[in-house]
Amino acid sequence: MMPLPSQSTQAPGEFLINGSLGIELTGYAEPRLERARQRFLDVLSRETGIPLWREAVVNKPNFTVHTEGPSLAVQRLGEDESYRLAISTSGVQLSAANPLGVLHGLQTFLLLVRVTPKGFGVPAITIEDKPRFPWRGLLIDSGHRFVRLPVIKRNLDAMEAVKLNVFHWRFSDDAGFHIESKRFPLLQEKASGGFYYTQEEVKEIIAYARDRGIRVVPEFDMPCHTASWFHAYPELGSGHIPGESSAMDPTRESTYEFLNGFIEEMADLFPDAYFHTGGDECDFHEWESNPRIQEYMRVHVIKDGAALQAEFTAKIQTIVAQNKKIMMGWDEVLLPGTPKEVVIQSWRGPKSLADAARNGNRGILSSGYYIDLNWSAAEHYAVDPLGDPSAASLTSEEKARVLGGEATMWTDIVSDENLDNRVWPRTAAIAERLWSAADVRDVDSMYRRLGVVSQKLGYYGVRHRLITEEMLERMSGDPNPVALRVLADVVQPPKGYERQQLRNFGDFTPMNRLDDAVPPESETARVFDDIARRIAAGKATPEDWQQAQTWLTLWRDNDARLQPLLARSFLTQDLVSVSRNLSEVATIGLQALDDLKHDRLVSADVRSQNIDFLNAAAKPQAVVLLMIAPSVETLVKATRSN
């Protein structure tokens, strides 16, 4: 299960799932619950291959879903999401105060299903569950890149599976403006590149999300990252030269007149109580170098760009509040005068969140949850919204102001095709951090359960597990690219922003190379690293030794098979040295394994040469990292040297 529930008690035996499963809805009724049942049965049918989608609605019920009453017409932050799931060998009872808890409970059941010698079953267990944090989000950035609706939908499906409840939908950036405005249609006509969500489509997504217990919070980033808006309305920009401005002009009344109308329209379109106006990363030089803006600042005694942004933020906050919405913004909107109502989204770290809470502002954490940066699941998992040392001294009232967090899928260098494998399965680890108790921290357990969730998400239509294979086939032109797969299995894209430095990414750059294809975290390399550490620590099992030997041999011999194929495709030509390195690293690894097995003394020179080679091989090549190099270094360093 992931996220782990707050309380559970296991009993002996299990509930078997077969063609006689019957599921009934009792208590409060609404069409959303009927749809949830059908969706549940669709996934359960895929998990088991039993056509329950046809049968389980008419069968005699042995699975009762009881809903006490309605949830609010617009899902509200902090609304009751608890549920109780009691599974015995003979039946299942799910109950919740409202449909939100029912949705969560159904997902918990689906994650418990597994095959056994007797059939498909779930263990007998009683679960009482509710979330630790009320705000558990995923940001998808449709500003940098238009993300098509099927991608959005299947990610909402996956969010439901792991109990995330906020879809933060970002619509604009310098690169584009991707939502229809009926009041200012030039925005989509001139700034979208032809691709934008119609308001009908937005409503469809809001309804789709509501069906899954997910709120939709829109973001329109301002006053910076707004170059695209100026294709439509150049007068909004502050730059001297049209087309070279990225920041709005915060000194003109007309800017606020425009934004007043725009925010009014969008506040009406999105029912959620929160409205995100961005506010991040202003380059103040644009304002500070503009004579007209300089003059305004002089007259109004505004000392610098930051102060000018503060004035802008205050005015926008007023507009947002007039539209009965609560403003959200990134770290930068938190300034001494910021109203207490404003919710801060921290990309800088948990410290600024603790500071905000102390200041009286609520906030959510995104620093540490940037899933575009190719961190490991373990690294994300270690980040806690209340994890900063300074948070320890918060009062419980202040702590309650830390609402949760959001994984952020920035789309600078991701495409519709590989987005799923950047988001999943790692975001499930973040979802657990935000739902489960703070002391749920066992990384091995997390990875074990993450593997199960990852497989299950396939039943929801998420494509993360399919992408790599499809892209390797395309890269190689080979329907069964065995040797390329072996290489791909142990490389990763570089972490952080290094990838952008190693490769030129433009708006239309095809994302069809190896660093696009492989998941951000190599599972094989992770498992091999664990084995290498156990071997180095003298704690390895015979199976560990055998597995290390098998893998290293496979990797050593792979280059001979792969090398002749690489020249056939322009997408694999640059992998020549990566493939060779894999072979050489594995050769060193096999030698180290043998030295360790026989407790052999190794020449210090050879050892040091090998370590130098491994360090070099661990550096990015062809925009990928050979992840086994550091693990082999662990083995080499464990050998005895003279």
Add this chain to the structure above:
Amino acid sequence: MMPLPSQSTQAPGEFLINGSLGIELTGYAEPRLERARQRFLDVLSRETGIPLWREAVVNKPNFTVHTEGPSLAVQRLGEDESYRLAISTSGVQLSAANPLGVLHGLQTFLLLVRVTPKGFGVPAITIEDKPRFPWRGLLIDSGHRFVRLPVIKRNLDAMEAVKLNVFHWRFSDDAGFHIESKRFPLLQEKASGGFYYTQEEVKEIIAYARDRGIRVVPEFDMPCHTASWFHAYPELGSGHIPGESSAMDPTRESTYEFLNGFIEEMADLFPDAYFHTGGDECDFHEWESNPRIQEYMRVHVIKDGAALQAEFTAKIQTIVAQNKKIMMGWDEVLLPGTPKEVVIQSWRGPKSLADAARNGNRGILSSGYYIDLNWSAAEHYAVDPLGDPSAASLTSEEKARVLGGEATMWTDIVSDENLDNRVWPRTAAIAERLWSAADVRDVDSMYRRLGVVSQKLGYYGVRHRLITEEMLERMSGDPNPVALRVLADVVQPPKGYERQQLRNFGDFTPMNRLDDAVPPESETARVFDDIARRIAAGKATPEDWQQAQTWLTLWRDNDARLQPLLARSFLTQDLVSVSRNLSEVATIGLQALDDLKHDRLVSADVRSQNIDFLNAAAKPQAVVLLMIAPSVETLVKATRSN
């Protein structure tokens, strides 16, 4: 390419596909062509990873699509489907008389795309193409089993890819009636099990098919296979006991009144000129044992059940004709008095088609194209609608009455989940038989190109290549079921109707076992068999020997890894002996390989024992066939014996 075009001339060089591709539509314009372009770009984007779906509409054109004029408002049998596709190193020109040819030409281009050292490209080539037969169909049987709309849609996508142009949609059988009737709503209310296509959905599919150059021909099978109808309207049935009748009562006037109304409604819903009323496999006992029907037959001097069906058919033909449709039926509707207009669909063989043509009736072939029977692609490929010896003597006018053929996907023992892997890729070989010249018959070439098409169909969203892996993961509960995969790779479901005899299939039987999971034809076993034959014939290459050795070793050693896992799941428990057999067969194969390599004399006793074992191992076990057993027998038989 598949199907191979009627004429093509290749030139040196290739047309490279990159972000600057621009595609323009000239000549006759209609929204269907715009949609075809966008669909083309979507697939091309998936093939290349280049986001052409965003760019290629606005770029400067280097790919011109010229349409001379409209096609008919309702696509008609025999309408011009020809196109000309001229690809040079600098540009592409596609032209056609109407949108149907354009659709085909776009698909040809997509199948030509491949990765090269310089980029994605298509070879410079000029193609003039048109089909051999005007009727190239796929039957999907929504009668035995309701098939959900996404499955229908992605199969229509695949049909377009291989230029099939008739979707034969069968709605009813004894098991169910799965379409909405507004005149007789009890049909869907009482006979559908709750699952039926609304008329809106049917219209959606008709429009979807039209967009892809595909006609939709409905079938309502009568007067037999109609038990489901009687749940709603028992008076239609001829049986003594309600619920035990499968045949309509052809003696009551009320039957024809009902069918008159029903056919009128459905003829109105389906715009195609053809209307299929089934007519197959009547069990005349039901009529002949009914005293009331006996009496009717005596009074009207009807000598037997066949003659009674002939009377029924004639009356139905009149009703169909009154609704301005052309009746189609299975073999059985062809009788001495059958009107010449009636089109015969032959499930009995090409001879009855030739007979029909001689008789003046047009017909299509389905015998030999039953893709539910797990034949190999080569077996289907060998079947020609004009392939019967008696067809040779047909005049050209008579030959023209053989309109083409249809692959038939009967759904008795297939599910929404594995339907794609039963239909594809083998149906592409049938599509080539129906499109390409009669002398296109090279099986090796077919398999080579079929492999490419199979991979490409993934870009259309067809799931045939994903299904096996997903089902193996589910069966084993293992996200990476390596050893089970090795076994699955060399087994097949039994051919013909043997599978139904080996396993009980009911309406709700889960299709989640190994025989459901594996494709009907094992590619590995096919390639291994080719190698074994070459080795036996003394024509093998060193690579052949090496590949045989590698595979046989893998198979021999697999049981040790797989056996401990099989007991963990109820879906793998019965594979114990199949896995053991694989190992033993491979051991015999390795020995034979070694004997052949060293030209060793083998004891006749051992040889004969081995052949006995291989024969036993080639028989179905756990409802699968171990496909390498006959190939190993080929090796054993090639050894020298004393």
